[in-house]
Amino acid sequence: MEKHNYQRLVTIATWVATCVAVTLLVIKSSAFLYTGAVSILASLIDSLMDMGMSVVNLLAVRYALQPPDKEHSFGHGKAEHLAGMAQAAFITGSAIMLLFSGVTELLDPKAIQHSNAGISVMVISTLITFALVMFQRYVIRKTNNTVIKADSMHYAMDIYMNAAVLVALLLSRFGWYWADGLFAVLIALYICYGAFGIAKDSVQNLLDRQLPESFQIQVLNCALAVPEVMGAHDIRTRQAGQTKFIQLHLELDDKLDLYTAHKIADQVEDKIVELWPEADVLIHQDPQSVVPQEKKLELE
Known part of the structure; x- marks a missing residue:
């Protein structure tokens, strides 16, 4: 609201x-x-x-x-x-x-x-x-x-x-x-x-308790709703008063230039803020090839 x-x-x-x-x-x-x-x-x-x-x-x-x-x-x-x-x-x-x-x-x-x-x-x-x-x-x-x-x-x-x-x-x-x-x-x-x-x-x-797992799943779905996003990991959430703090890493194609990767991250942020207007979102972009396999499995 x-x-x-x-x-x-x-x-x-x-x-x-x-x-x-x-x-x-x-x-x-x-x-x-x-x-x-x-x-x-x-x-x-x-x-x-x-x-x-x-x-x-x-x-x-x-x-x-x-x-x-x-x-x-x-x-x-x-x-x-x-x-x-x-x-x-x-x-x-x-x-x-x-x-x-x-x-x-x-x-x-x-x-x-x-x-x-x-x-x-x-x-x-x-x-x-x-x-x-x-x-x-x-x-x-x-x-x-x-x-x-x-x-x-x-x-x-x-x-x-x-x-x-x-x-x-x-x-x-x-x-x-x-x-x-x-x-x-x-x-x-x-x-x-x-x-x-x-x-x-x-x-x-x-103590910055993580928000419920259902919330994190919604965040992940927001990221995956953008076609260029190949995955996401290290989703971290907490809340202070009205504000929800959300951090995540996006997995993107290795060959994307920095400007394009930034625009994709902006689209993901827009989708998150659309659901939670009070959210404070921080997104990091990772080439998919450098993401450890265990982090990919974490989201399955």
């Missing part, structure tokens, strides 16, 4: 997430003070972390969207993956705090006051969060942005968390007061699991 539309969608998504986080923080704080339910405290702590992460996301996206400069010739896209690491740290911190509160309540369960008010707040929170996740998934389909993807994953977990809190509140109304603490502990463990997934994905991107 066009860079302008990408920037606009990502920026809107981060601002919407920030506004939602603030709204949820306010209403959940009121509900916890009114009911004293530790399961609502669990959701409140998570919303506090959401707000912190949304602020980090705003700063990261703003920085990542800056064009390449003299000191950052490959752009600033990896700021998005650093934000993903920050998200994982925030989420883990909230899980630890929540685990402590849940265990404390589980050991000494108490009746929840004004549970109806708590239930109403959690229903409203769930509906708001669901609407945000639907919007974020639309943005992800359009941009495949790492920060929005991680943020959406966390808000999707919030929906399950809110449902768990609702179950805990309902069970507490029937005298099962231990449910409040138990669900807080289970939610904390679930949050830790989600944080691990976010951290793992962010680390792999920072």
Whole structure:
């Protein structure tokens, strides 16, 4: 998609997430003070972390969207993956705090006051969060942005968390007061699991993990779609923010002059950029006779 539309969608998504986080923080704080339910405290702590992460996301996206400069010739896209690491740290911190509160309540369960008010707040929170996740998934389909993807994953977990809190509140109304603490502990463990997934994905991107094999096959097909290309090898790919970095060697007829070889490489690049307009492509031209046999076999 066009860079302008990408920037606009990502920026809107981060601002919407920030506004939602603030709204949820306010209403959940009121509900916890009114009911004293530790399961609502669990959701409140998570919303506090959401707000912190949304602020980090705003700063990261703003920085990542800056064009390449003299000191950052490959752009600033990896700021998005650093934000993903920050998200994982925030989420883990909230899980630890929540685990402590849940265990404390589980050991000494108490009746929840004004549970109806708590239930109403959690229903409203769930509906708001669901609407945000639907919007974020639309943005992800359009941009495949790492920060929005991680943020959406966390808000999707919030929906399950809110449902768990609702179950805990309902069970507490029937005298099962231990449910409040138990669900807080289970939610904390679930949050830790989600944080691990976010951290793992962010680390792999920072380490320049190769893009999926299906992507590389598409790159190879783009090269082979140009009639003069006799093969391709050493396909290397990685991603930083929006930008996909693609490198490959083309196998061409030995007798081609440099100008013709360059024009063929331009055609291959055009086909790649047609599929991924945000791609940064680097192509090397090799005479077919100098390509080692093992590299040719690699593509079969």
